[in-house]
Amino acid sequence: xxxxxxxxxxxxxxxxxxxxxxxxxxxxxxxxxxxxxxxxxxxxxxxxxxxxxxxxxxxxxxxxxxxxxxxxxxxxxxxxxxxxxxxxxxxxxxxxxxxxxxxxxxxxxxxxxxxxxxxxxxxxxxxxxxxxxxxxxxxxxxxxxxxxxxxxxxxxxxxxxxxxxxxxxxxxxxxxxxxxxxxxxxxxxxxxxxxxxxxxxxxxxxxxxxxxxxxxxxxxxxxxxxxxxxxxxxxxxxxxxxxxxxxxxxxxxxxxxxxxxxxxxxxxxxxxxxxxxxxxxxxxxxxxxxxxxxxxxxxxxxxxxxxxxxxxxxxxxxxxxxxxxxxxxxxxxxxxxxxxxxxxxxxxxxxxxxxxxxxxxxxxxxxxxxxxxxxxxxxxxxxxxxxxxxxxxxxxxxxxxxxxxxxxxxxxxxxxxxxxxxxxxxxxx
Amino acid sequence: xxxxxxxxxxxxxxxxxxxxxxxxxxxxxxxxxxxxxxxxxxxxxxxxxxxxxxxxxxxxxxxxxxxxxxxxxxxxxxxxxxxxxxxxxxxxxxxxxxxxxxxxxxxxxxxxxxxxxxxxxxxxxxxxxxxxxxxxxxxxxxxxxxxxxxxxxxxxx
Numbered sequence: 001x002x003x004x005x006x007x008x009x010x011x012x013x014x015x016x017x018x019x020x021x022x023x024x025x026x027x028x029x030x031x032x033x034x035x036x037x038x039x040x041x042x043x044x045x046x047x048x049x050x051x052x053x054x055x056x057x058x059x060x061x062x063x064x065x066x067x068x069x070x071x072x073x074x075x076x077x078x079x080x081x082x083x084x085x086x087x088x089x090x091x092x093x094x095x096x097x098x099x100x101x102x103x104x105x106x107x108x109x110x111x112x113x114x115x116x117x118x119x120x121x122x123x124x125x126x127x128x129x130x131x132x133x134x135x136x137x138x139x140x141x142x143x144x145x146x147x148x149x150x151x152x153x154x155x156x157x158x159x160x161x162x163x164x165x166x167x168x169x170x171x172x173x174x175x176x177x178x179x180x181x182x183x184x185x186x187x188x189x190x191x192x193x194x195x196x197x198x199x200x201x202x203x204x205x206x207x208x209x210x211x212x213x214x215x216x217x218x219x220x221x222x223x224x225x226x227x228x229x230x231x232x233x234x235x236x237x238x239x240x241x242x243x244x245x246x247x248x249x250x251x252x253x254x255x256x257x258x259x260x261x262x263x264x265x266x267x268x269x270x271x272x273x274x275x276x277x278x279x280x281x282x283x284x285x286x287x288x289x290x291x292x293x294x295x296x297x298x299x300x301x302x303x304x305x306x307x308x309x310x311x312x313x314x315x316x317x318x319x320x321x322x323x324x325x326x327x328x329x330x331x332x333x334x335x336x337x338x339x340x341x342x343x344x345x346x347x348x349x350x351x352x353x354x355x356x357x358x359x360x361x362x363x364x365x366x367x368x369x370x371x372x373x374x375x376x377x378x379x380x381x382x383x384x385x386x387x388x389x390x391x392x393x394x395x396x397x398x399x400x401x402x403x404x405x406x407x408x409x410x411x412x413x414x415x416x417x418x419x420x421x422x423x424x425x426x427x428x429x
Numbered sequence: 430x431x432x433x434x435x436x437x438x439x440x441x442x443x444x445x446x447x448x449x450x451x452x453x454x455x456x457x458x459x460x461x462x463x464x465x466x467x468x469x470x471x472x473x474x475x476x477x478x479x480x481x482x483x484x485x486x487x488x489x490x491x492x493x494x495x496x497x498x499x500x501x502x503x504x505x506x507x508x509x510x511x512x513x514x515x516x517x518x519x520x521x522x523x524x525x526x527x528x529x530x531x532x533x534x535x536x537x538x539x540x541x542x543x544x545x546x547x548x549x550x551x552x553x554x555x556x557x558x559x560x561x562x563x564x565x566x567x568x569x570x571x572x573x574x575x576x577x578x579x580x581x582x583x584x585x586x
Contacts, residue, residue: 088514088553126498127554129567167496184456186495202450246516246557253558321516335515
């Protein structure tokens with residue numbers, strides 16, 4: 001392990017969240033360069049050439065997303081920053097917002113310039129009180145420094161950034177639910193198409209980008225697409241990445257490495273191995289709670305978009321959590337199912353009802369009241385949820401149910417046969 | 430209609446109405462302001478917000494009930510929100526909740542008789558590296574064990 005931090009290069013410095021600290025380490029030089037040397041369209045091409053893929057969960061190429069905006073329009077265009085970090089196991093955007101807000105803000109100004117937007121909304125989850133306070137101060141600092149507001153750095157480009165606090169709803173991290181919430185409504189996802197690039201916030205063309213994605217845009221502006229594309233596993237998995245590790249590791253945290261770092265290296269070298277040395281690894285969910293589980297036997301994987309897809313799961317938001325041999329997989333899934341049942345927006349019947357069924361069946365399995373056929377019932381309900389909802393929330397619960405059952409079928413069957421959980425229950429479920 | 434909020438809050442909501450291209454966008458920030466002032470969002474405040482923004486009171490009630498951070502009735506002066514989602518559960522949130530219930534003499538979802546503490550279980554707060562963790566009002570506390578919990582409670586009394 002010898003990755004020199006790029007995204008996290010500033011965070012250990014005292015006062016890293018202030019503009020003084022940011023400027024002292026070369027901050028806003030990328031913005032200066034781009035405003036001088038690039039037309040907006042040329043910078044879109046630069047980001048395309050970098051290979052940057054979105055860090056929020058889907059891994060969609062950022063430059064290509066920007067390219068979906070209609071070319072000729074007299075309507076305003078909006079940039080929405082998705083800082084609604086809520087995927088269980090994920091806490092990387094929070095770190096950037098709290099410790100290096102100007103790295104994110106520089107990326108916002110650059111991206112708004114690229115897509116010719118004059119107003120950006122920073123949608124931050126309501127529970128991130130400290131993050132909202134820090135980011136608000138960063139906006140003021142940037143305004144007085146000429147990096148935000150009218151005629152930024154004398155370029156003629158204007159941008160206002162408005163902070164918008166969520167109020168406790170996981171679903172608002174889904175981009176169209178985020179737009180509904182920004183419009184002051186319940187966060188119910190919209191049917192696509194039309195995609196937000198065409199009909200987004202207030203019916204206008206809109207781009208929604210994740211916090212870490214925007215921090216990467218700053219790096220590309222600073223050092224160029226060619227440099228960026230040389231990090232990781234080119235051509236499709238480029239750049240540095242923040243990996244969250246939690247659960248049964250000795251040192252949980254956010255670790256930066258190039259895309260393609262081995263999962264086992266993250267666990268053993270970055271997070272210093274297992275929390276209890278005498279309890280072997282049982283499973284890892286590498287990408288956040290909505291992603292499929294990897295049993296220990298399948299954990300020799302590289303952590304990038306395509307390697308994890310090939311392994312049958314996804315990088316997602318890189319919110320990895322690690323479970324050791326003391327973990328009951330049924331109990332773990334019950335916890336996840338309870339989360340999704342609580343967070344379902346209730347709009348689509350398969351998701352609203354399906355999540356309730358998962359909780360009901362898993363609860364009786366875990367409490368020794370499982371019936372023959374219950375495990376197949378879980379799979380049957382999952383099949384009926386998957387692909388039958390407006391937004392990917394359906395998959396976000398169907399996939400864990402399917403993969404936990406498929407990978408640990410014996411443990412589920414054992415709960416039915418013994419009419420008890422063989423392991424101590426951990427969760428408040 | 431009488432205005433159920435302080436003049437300062439009313440003025441700040443007016444500012445919000447000018448900030449967004451669509452008036453409705455002011456609703457969430459207005460509800461945050463109301464709750465900051467009053468600790469919860471009453472029926473009366475919902476009607477006030479609705480009139481202010483130009484939507485129905487039912488619309489506002491729908492929004493308030495959708496988002497878990499908005500309280501429809503008063504909570505304790507110290508509102509303890511214990512994360513119960515898997516990364517915290519793996520590191521012992523159950524023990525934390527149990528300890529709090531014993532120490533405060535209430536069950537989750539309840540408020541102490543003196544109105545000092547309310548205790549709820551919440552979903553992932555995005556701080557899994559400090560699991561098990563909780564929030565008290567807008568402050569976070571992580572790497573909890575019963576002893577640390579007692580120290581935290583002591584300081585709140």
